[in-house]
Amino acid sequence: MLDVGDALPQMSLPDQDGKEWALTDLLGEKGAVFYFYPKDNTPGCTTESMDFQALLPEFEKRGYSVVGISKDSSKSHTNFRVKKGLTFTLLADVETDMCQAFGVWQEKKNYGKTYMGIVRTTFVVDAAGKVAKVYPKVKVKEHAQAVLADLDA
Numbered sequence: 001m002l003d004v005g006d007a008l009p010q011m012s013l014p015d016q017d018g019k020e021w022a023l024t025d026l027l028g029e030k031g032a033v034f035y036f037y038p039k040d041n042t043p044g045c046t047t048e049s050m051d052f053q054a055l056l057p058e059f060e061k062r063g064y065s066v067v068g069i070s071k072d073s074s075k076s077h078t079n080f081r082v083k084k085g086l087t088f089t090l091l092a093d094v095e096t097d098m099c100q101a102f103g104v105w106q107e108k109k110n111y112g113k114t115y116m117g118i119v120r121t122t123f124v125v126d127a128a129g130k131v132a133k134v135y136p137k138v139k140v141k142e143h144a145q146a147v148l149a150d151l152d153a
Contacts, residue, residue, distance in 0.1 A: 001103030
């Protein structure tokens with residue numbers, strides 16, 4: 001998994017509209033919050049995304065953009081954004097290349113079944129494209145608020 005001080009991978013992904021973005025092009029004045037989540041329109045992922053949306057003006061005021069990344073398609077992201085009123089960028093990592101580069105594509109277990117999936121993780125990246133903070137194995141409740149509070153610390 002990427003760690004503090006690591007540089008962003010030199011990769012690009014399509015957003016909800018199919019537009020390709022290099023990660024460095026998504027950095028705000030002071031950086032960005034990249035959060036990886038398992039799936040659009042599921043309870044935990046919806047809560048996490050809605051929490052980031054509610055706090056988006058505060059992140060932007062501090063100079064940070066917010067970007068969600070999952071393996072859902074651009075079309076799925078478009079539907080998710082419209083349905084939930086999300087205004088920040090969602091990147092479609094259908095082939096999981098970005099997830100693997102960040103180290104969040106890992107073996108998971110559920111009801112005795114083992115499979116590969118996205119481990120919910122958030123990265124705060126500075127304006128130079130270096131990882132400033134990592135939140136591994138995120139618990140959704142109040143996570144967005146904790147990230148915002150850490151930016152002020």
